[in-house]
Amino acid sequence: MNNLAKLTLALLTACPILIGQTAPKKEDAVKPPAHGHNIEVLLTSKLFKINYAIPENIKNIVNGLVSQYGTVTADNLTKTLTVRDLETNLKAIEAAIEVLDESQPPSISVELWIDVIWASNATAKGSGEPVPERLSGVVSTLSKTLGYKQFAHGGVVTHRLSESSPRASGFSELNPGFGLPSAPGMRLNWSLSNCKISQDCIMEGNFGASFLSSSISNAAINLGFKDKNIIGSTMLGGGVSMIIVVSMYDPDSN
DSSP states (O other): OOHHHHHHHHHHHHOGGGGTOOOOOGGGSOOOOOTTOOGGGGEEEEEEEOSSSOHHHHHHHHTTTSOTTOEEEEETTTTEEEEEEEHHHHHHHHHHHHHHHHHSOOOOEEEEEEEEEEEEOOSSOOOBOOOOGGGHHHHHHHHHHHOOOEEEEEEEEEEEEETTBOOEEEEEEOOOBTTOOOSTTOEEEEEEEEEEEOTTOOEEEEEEEEETTEEEEEEEEEEOTTOEEEEEEEEEETTEEEEEEEEEEOTTOO
16 A cells, blocks of 8 residues: 555544544534633643654644644654644544654765865975875865865864755864964855755755855755765965865764
8 A cells, every 4th residue: 555545544544524424413523612711721732753754744744634723843853743733633643643654764864074175286395284085086186187286184074964954054163274374264164055865865955165255155066975076166375275075974884
């Protein structure tokens, strides 16, 4: 049975009126409270633990199932959904949530590494932190294609990104290199937006960054695990360029 059929069956089982059974008598229906009475006394709250799906996604569907008095609150951090509604309506909602949670694959998360590399065309040996071995392929490509002769590592930012948080931003203080000053102004501001992670762990999105008076805006990224994208470069003066590399890793791998 497919997921749509399961959901339909769950709703029809919990709400027999939908499949042609006799409707409740008017006097049996929940009546609006009399003047001066609070509808709150008729409402019940229930907390649902969401195991696989994104709570916010389920909330959007459950909002269409609650009564005019009902409310639905999602918490993606604790993976819970809180429904407050008439007790007679909670049974159908519980059945729908159970099917919706099973019908969706587990939420996917990835770890992004944002590296800054200082690159120089100078022949005289410069100073700076060495570039990590994991970026040796990037350094080789930059040497062959752009003719850079020296490299130093400006720093790295790591950030965990999931389907439920498609955007992020932050900053990082960078290591000096090739005569760049060690000062509070050595800060990289970065942002990720419009990020989408597919079931086969391919991430697409846009990256932006600013450093001193230079910036990179809405650069497109497309990454699989262990891929390394050279997002962009900008000249800083004195023959030194800033190169930004974004890599993606499995956050649960050893």
